[in-house]
Amino acid sequence: MKTKVYFFLMLALSLAMIHCKRNTGNNAQKKMAVVISTLNNPWFVVLGESAAERARELGYEATIFDSQNNTSKEAEHFENLIAAGYDAILFNPTDSEGSVSNVKRAQQAGLPTFCMDREINALNVATSQITSDNFTGCVELGEYFVRTLNKKGKYVELLGLVGDNNTWNRSKGFHSVVDQFPALEMVAQQSADFDRSKAMEVLESVLQSNPDIDAVFCGNDAMAMGAYQALVAAGKADSVHVFGFDGAKDVMDAIKDGKITATAMQSPKAMARTAAELAHAYFEGERQFTQKTPLQVKVVTQQNIDRFGAYGSDN
Numbered sequence: 001m002k003t004k005v006y007f008f009l010m011l012a013l014s015l016a017m018i019h020c021k022r023n024t025g026n027n028a029q030k031k032m033a034v035v036i037s038t039l040n041n042p043w044f045v046v047l048g049e050s051a052a053e054r055a056r057e058l059g060y061e062a063t064i065f066d067s068q069n070n071t072s073k074e075a076e077h078f079e080n081l082i083a084a085g086y087d088a089i090l091f092n093p094t095d096s097e098g099s100v101s102n103v104k105r106a107q108q109a110g111l112p113t114f115c116m117d118r119e120i121n122a123l124n125v126a127t128s129q130i131t132s133d134n135f136t137g138c139v140e141l142g143e144y145f146v147r148t149l150n151k152k153g154k155y156v157e158l159l160g161l162v163g164d165n166n167t168w169n170r171s172k173g174f175h176s177v178v179d180q181f182p183a184l185e186m187v188a189q190q191s192a193d194f195d196r197s198k199a200m201e202v203l204e205s206v207l208q209s210n211p212d213i214d215a216v217f218c219g220n221d222a223m224a225m226g227a228y229q230a231l232v233a234a235g236k237a238d239s240v241h242v243f244g245f246d247g248a249k250d251v252m253d254a255i256k257d258g259k260i261t262a263t264a265m266q267s268p269k270a271m272a273r274t275a276a277e278l279a280h281a282y283f284e285g286e287r288q289f290t291q292k293t294p295l296q297v298k299v300v301t302q303q304n305i306d307r308f309g310a311y312g313s314d315n
Helices: 002-029 042-058 071-084 100-108 134-148 165-178 196-209 221-233 249-256 268-283
Strands: 033-038 061-066 090-091 113-116 127-134 153-159 185-191 214-217 240-242 262-265 292-293 298-301
Touching: 033 071, 042 061, 042 268, 061 071, 061 185, 061 292, 071 090, 071 100, 090 268, 113 292, 127 134, 127 268, 134 214, 134 240, 134 262, 134 298, 153 165, 153 196, 165 185, 165 298, 185 196, 196 221, 214 221, 221 240, 221 268, 249 262, 249 298, 268 292
Parallel strands: 033 061, 033 090, 090 113, 113 127, 127 292, 153 185, 153 214, 214 240
Antiparallel strands: 262 298
16 A cells, blocks of 8 residues: 555656646756847847846746847857857847848747847748837827927937838838928938937037027937937027937936927837747747737827836836
C-alpha cells in the first residue's frame, strides 16, 4: 500500500514539474531584444522600458539596445542579435526604408520582429507592426488648430525625420484639414529631425524672415518644446500657438501651464506592451498576425488635460 501511495505521489510530482516547465521554463530560456531608434528622447525611453518590462512580466529575458538614430548602428545590432541567439525583436525602426533590410535579415534567420511606433515600408517582413493612427490623430489636431486660429493666420511646420513614415502621415493628416482654409498660410516647412535642439535652431532662423507668425505645428513634442524655447528667446511665446504630437510629460506640463496649446496623445506604453504580448503569442504557437495594428490617438488641450497622464495613460 505504501509503495502504491509513493508511486502516485511521485507521478503527481513529475506531472507537476512537466507542467511547470511547459508554462515557465521555455519562456525563461527565451530572450527578447528591444531595439529602439534613440534613447536621447524620453518618449522612446518609455517605449523601450515598457516593452522590456512587459516581456519580463511574461517570463522572458529582455535587453534594450539603442540605435542612436543611425541605420548602420541598427544593422550592427541586428547582426549581433542573430549571432547571439535572441528569439524575438521588439523593434522601433530608425528609417521606414533603411530598416527593411535589417528586418529581412532577421526573418531569414527565423527571428520574428514586431515593429513598435514606426513602421517599415514592406509587408510580410515584420511579423506585425503596431503603430499609432498618426493620420487620423493629426486630422483631429488640424481641426483644433483651425478653430484656435479662427481659420486665418501664418504658421510654420516643423517636420520630423524625412525617412520616417510617421513624419509624413502626421503632416498629411494635418494638411488634409488646414489646406482647406486659404487664409491659413504656411510660411515655412522644414525638418528638425524630431529633435528639440534642432527645432529651436530651425525656428530661430525662420523667425528672422517671418517674425509675424501665429502658430507652429510640430511633428512631435520634442520639437514643440524646442520651438517654444525659440519663441521665448524671441519674446513671442505669449503670442504664438505651439502644437505638438506625442503626449510627453514636459509638453503635458506645458499645456497645463498655458505654454503649449495642444498635442496629440499616443501611447508608447500600449504599443510596447502589445508588441511584447504578440511576441509571447508567437512563442505559444500563433502564426496569424495582423500586419498593421493602428492604435487610437487623442487630442489633448487645456480644456481636457485633466483626463490624461503623460505618455498615454488616463487619469
